[in-house]
Amino acid sequence: MASKRMMAVMFDELEQECLNTVRYIEALKVDRLTKNQKEDILGELSVAITHLRIQTEQLDRQMDNAI
Numbered sequence: 001m002a003s004k005r006m007m008a009v010m011f012d013e014l015e016q017e018c019l020n021t022v023r024y025i026e027a028l029k030v031d032r033l034t035k036n037q038k039e040d041i042l043g044e045l046s047v048a049i050t051h052l053r054i055q056t057e058q059l060d061r062q063m064d065n066a067i
Helices: 004-028 035-065
Strands: none
Touching: 004 035
Protein backbone atom coordinates (compact mmCIF):
# COMPACT_ATOMS: atom_id res chain seq x y z
CA MET A 1 0.00 0.00 0.00
CA ALA A 2 1.30 3.42 -0.98
CA SER A 3 1.95 5.97 1.70
CA LYS A 4 0.26 9.36 1.64
CA ARG A 5 3.60 10.93 0.81
CA MET A 6 4.17 8.56 -2.10
CA MET A 7 0.68 9.25 -3.48
CA ALA A 8 1.27 13.00 -3.13
CA VAL A 9 4.50 12.70 -5.11
CA MET A 10 2.76 10.65 -7.79
CA PHE A 11 -0.03 13.24 -8.08
CA ASP A 12 2.53 16.06 -8.28
CA GLU A 13 4.42 14.27 -11.05
CA LEU A 14 1.20 13.60 -12.93
CA GLU A 15 0.17 17.23 -12.60
CA GLN A 16 3.53 18.42 -13.91
CA GLU A 17 3.36 16.10 -16.90
CA CYS A 18 -0.19 17.28 -17.67
CA LEU A 19 1.06 20.86 -17.64
CA ASN A 20 3.95 19.91 -19.94
CA THR A 21 1.51 18.26 -22.33
CA VAL A 22 -0.70 21.35 -22.46
CA ARG A 23 2.37 23.53 -23.00
CA TYR A 24 3.42 21.47 -26.03
CA ILE A 25 -0.11 21.52 -27.46
CA GLU A 26 -0.22 25.30 -27.07
CA ALA A 27 3.21 25.60 -28.70
CA LEU A 28 1.89 23.79 -31.76
CA LYS A 29 -0.74 26.51 -32.20
CA VAL A 30 1.90 29.17 -32.83
CA ASP A 31 1.84 30.45 -36.40
CA ARG A 32 4.92 30.26 -38.56
CA LEU A 33 6.69 27.40 -36.83
CA THR A 34 9.41 25.90 -38.93
CA LYS A 35 9.21 22.24 -39.87
CA ASN A 36 12.05 21.50 -37.43
CA GLN A 37 10.30 23.36 -34.61
CA LYS A 38 7.08 21.41 -35.24
CA GLU A 39 8.99 18.14 -35.29
CA ASP A 40 10.77 18.99 -32.03
CA ILE A 41 7.52 19.97 -30.33
CA LEU A 42 5.74 16.85 -31.60
CA GLY A 43 8.62 14.73 -30.30
CA GLU A 44 8.39 16.34 -26.87
CA LEU A 45 4.60 15.94 -26.92
CA SER A 46 4.98 12.26 -27.72
CA VAL A 47 7.36 11.80 -24.79
CA ALA A 48 5.00 13.68 -22.45
CA ILE A 49 2.05 11.54 -23.55
CA THR A 50 4.08 8.38 -22.97
CA HIS A 51 5.01 9.61 -19.49
CA LEU A 52 1.35 10.34 -18.77
CA ARG A 53 0.38 6.84 -19.79
CA ILE A 54 3.05 5.26 -17.59
CA GLN A 55 2.29 7.52 -14.62
CA THR A 56 -1.45 6.88 -14.82
CA GLU A 57 -0.86 3.12 -14.98
CA GLN A 58 1.32 3.31 -11.87
CA LEU A 59 -1.22 5.50 -10.11
CA ASP A 60 -4.02 3.08 -11.02
CA ARG A 61 -2.05 0.19 -9.50
CA GLN A 62 -1.38 2.15 -6.31
CA MET A 63 -5.02 3.16 -6.01
CA ASP A 64 -6.15 -0.43 -6.57
CA ASN A 65 -3.81 -1.58 -3.83
CA ALA A 66 -5.16 1.08 -1.47
CA ILE A 67 -8.69 -0.32 -1.67
